[in-house]
Amino acid sequence: MKRVLLLLLLLGVGVTPPVYAQDLVNGALTALGGAEALAQVKTLVVKGTVRYWEPEQSMVAGGEPRHAADATFEMTGDFTTHAIRVDWVKNFLYPSPRTFQFSEIMTPEAGYVIGIDSNGRNKQNRETNPPGHIMSGLRFTATQRELRRASPALLLEMRNHPGQVSASPGITIGAVSYPALTYQASPYTFIVMFDPQTHLPVRIRTLDYDNIWGDSTYDLTFADWRKLGGVQTATSQNYELNGKVVAEIKITDVSVNAPLPTDRFEIPAALQGTAPKPASGNVPYQWVLRRQFIGTYLDSDNPSFDTRATDGLKLTEVAPGVQHAVGGSHNSLIVELGDALAVFDAPVSDGQSNWTITAAQAKYPGKPIKYLVLTHHHMDHVGGLRAYAAAGATLVVGKGNAEHFRKVLAMPFTRNPDLPSRDLSKTNVVEVADKYTISDGKRQVTAYLAENPHANGMLIGYVADAQLGFVTDLWSPGPAPLPDKITPALAAVVNTVKKAGITPLKFAGGHGATSDYAPLAALAGN
Numbered sequence: 001m002k003r004v005l006l007l008l009l010l011l012g013v014g015v016t017p018p019v020y021a022q023d024l025v026n027g028a029l030t031a032l033g034g035a036e037a038l039a040q041v042k043t044l045v046v047k048g049t050v051r052y053w054e055p056e057q058s059m060v061a062g063g064e065p066r067h068a069a070d071a072t073f074e075m076t077g078d079f080t081t082h083a084i085r086v087d088w089v090k091n092f093l094y095p096s097p098r099t100f101q102f103s104e105i106m107t108p109e110a111g112y113v114i115g116i117d118s119n120g121r122n123k124q125n126r127e128t129n130p131p132g133h134i135m136s137g138l139r140f141t142a143t144q145r146e147l148r149r150a151s152p153a154l155l156l157e158m159r160n161h162p163g164q165v166s167a168s169p170g171i172t173i174g175a176v177s178y179p180a181l182t183y184q185a186s187p188y189t190f191i192v193m194f195d196p197q198t199h200l201p202v203r204i205r206t207l208d209y210d211n212i213w214g215d216s217t218y219d220l221t222f223a224d225w226r227k228l229g230g231v232q233t234a235t236s237q238n239y240e241l242n243g244k245v246v247a248e249i250k251i252t253d254v255s256v257n258a259p260l261p262t263d264r265f266e267i268p269a270a271l272q273g274t275a276p277k278p279a280s281g282n283v284p285y286q287w288v289l290r291r292q293f294i295g296t297y298l299d300s301d302n303p304s305f306d307t308r309a310t311d312g313l314k315l316t317e318v319a320p321g322v323q324h325a326v327g328g329s330h331n332s333l334i335v336e337l338g339d340a341l342a343v344f345d346a347p348v349s350d351g352q353s354n355w356t357i358t359a360a361q362a363k364y365p366g367k368p369i370k371y372l373v374l375t376h377h378h379m380d381h382v383g384g385l386r387a388y389a390a391a392g393a394t395l396v397v398g399k400g401n402a403e404h405f406r407k408v409l410a411m412p413f414t415r416n417p418d419l420p421s422r423d424l425s426k427t428n429v430v431e432v433a434d435k436y437t438i439s440d441g442k443r444q445v446t447a448y449l450a451e452n453p454h455a456n457g458m459l460i461g462y463v464a465d466a467q468l469g470f471v472t473d474l475w476s477p478g479p480a481p482l483p484d485k486i487t488p489a490l491a492a493v494v495n496t497v498k499k500a501g502i503t504p505l506k507f508a509g510g511h512g513a514t515s516d517y518a519p520l521a522a523l524a525g526n
């Protein structure tokens with residue numbers, strides 16, 4: 001071992017003089033106006049706008065990312081108490097047009113949401129008047145990471161903790177090779193890249209796990225530097241997932257050391273109480289952050305269900321030999337065959353899939369899951385596909401989607417918290433051009449391609465002997481009443497049923513529960 005190290009030293013490989021790291025930090029601090037000036041910043045008010053995109057809620061798998069929301073924000077930070085408040089107005093375009101106006105308050109111990117910020121409101125938010133809730137430990141840890149990544153104080157931290165800063169191999173993006181440092185800011189690890197010309201920080205990277213693309217890079221980029229409120233500010237900041245822009249931030253206004261109203265960081269009485277512990281270990285950062293980008297995040301310490309409202313996931317028998325995996329925000333359907341099982345949808349994460357697979361195996365011992373039918377490619381309904389592929393299941397996907405899923409399954413996933421890394425590139429993927437039937441000689445389980453406004457290659461499931469359908473996102477069967485008028489999404493369900501010539505009595509949903517089909521058919525005028 002010693003000899004290897006000596007050889008590396010002689011070759012000068014992988015070893016950089018410690019002074020190099022601090023040169024980069026000091027060069028950046030100078031370019032930012034000097035460490036002294038930055039250290040004088042006690043309060044900061046930043047105003048700007050954000051546009052959000054979600055690549056894995058696209059119309060076409062692997063196609064143009066979905067433009068999800070446009071927002072304005074005003075962020076107030078107190079560097080003495082480390083309290084931060086962000087007032088948001090978010091105008092969402094997807095999954096439905098709506099506006100959420102709310103505030104987030106972060107202290108070093110806990111995070112708070114004042115107002116409504118999601119369609120997936122947790123129990124505390126629904127039961128508090130006016131609405132609000134204490135952030136889950138997952139959201140607290142993820143939010144703190146992003147505040148820290150974006151903070152002008154990050155470089156001061158790096159200067160003050162040289163033992164946590166180490167040289168990293170240069171990173172080439174486009175035609176430029178950027179010198180880089182790794183900063184261990186426990187529990188976070190940031191890779192900070194510097195502009196070789198201006199010495200300014202240009203990009204701060206974390207290595208994340210994405211439930212679709214596996215091992216992923218998540219970067220905050222800095223550009224268009226201008227002096228605002230007396231401090232050098234990157235007025236254009238983008239978040240990039242694997243090089244694709246998912247959030248575009250424009251900073252329009254900065255004021256430094258303005259006196260702050262005393263009630264700026266006041267927590268409403270209804271929200272005072274014991275906050276969840278900050279999450280440690282594996283935090284599904286991409287899930288926690290990007291579900292907020294589309295306004296559907298369920299703020300809970302289990303990504304699959306509201307820990308404050310339910311004991312967890314459970315199986316509900318919806319027909320003989322058919323189990324609906326419910327209890328969370330997203331459901332699967334398990335169908336028993338003679339000597340095997342077929343499952344519809346693999347929502348959220350391999351953590352949820354592990355639960356569903358274990359429950360299915362306990363219910364139907366000795367019957368392997370031979371088929372995983374994916375209704376559509378959106379990340380919230382397929383993010384747990386790897387656990388099924390690892391169990392040997394054949395993937396059944398809609399027209400035009402096979403190539404996308406083969407690419408997804410070929411990606412490495414060493415950072416997946418729920419599944420050990422392995423080669424899934426040989427997984428069998430079947431594409432449904434019109435319909436595809438799985439049969440054991442008695443039971444027939446069919447996936448029908450649905451013309452629809454939500455996602456290309458959408459499938460609707462049908463268990464013929466049970467006269468039971470399975471539908472995701474076009475309709476969420478359950479206690480929620482049908483609208484007064486048919487929508488294009490609901491019409492797509494009815495049209496697919498008609499075209500297929502099937503006669504469902506009930507539908508189970510990828511969201512919600514089960515409902516009779518007749519009222520929907522009646523609404524469509526059938």
Ligand SMILES: [Zn+2]
Nearest residue numbers: 376378454473
């Ligand atoms: Zn969807």
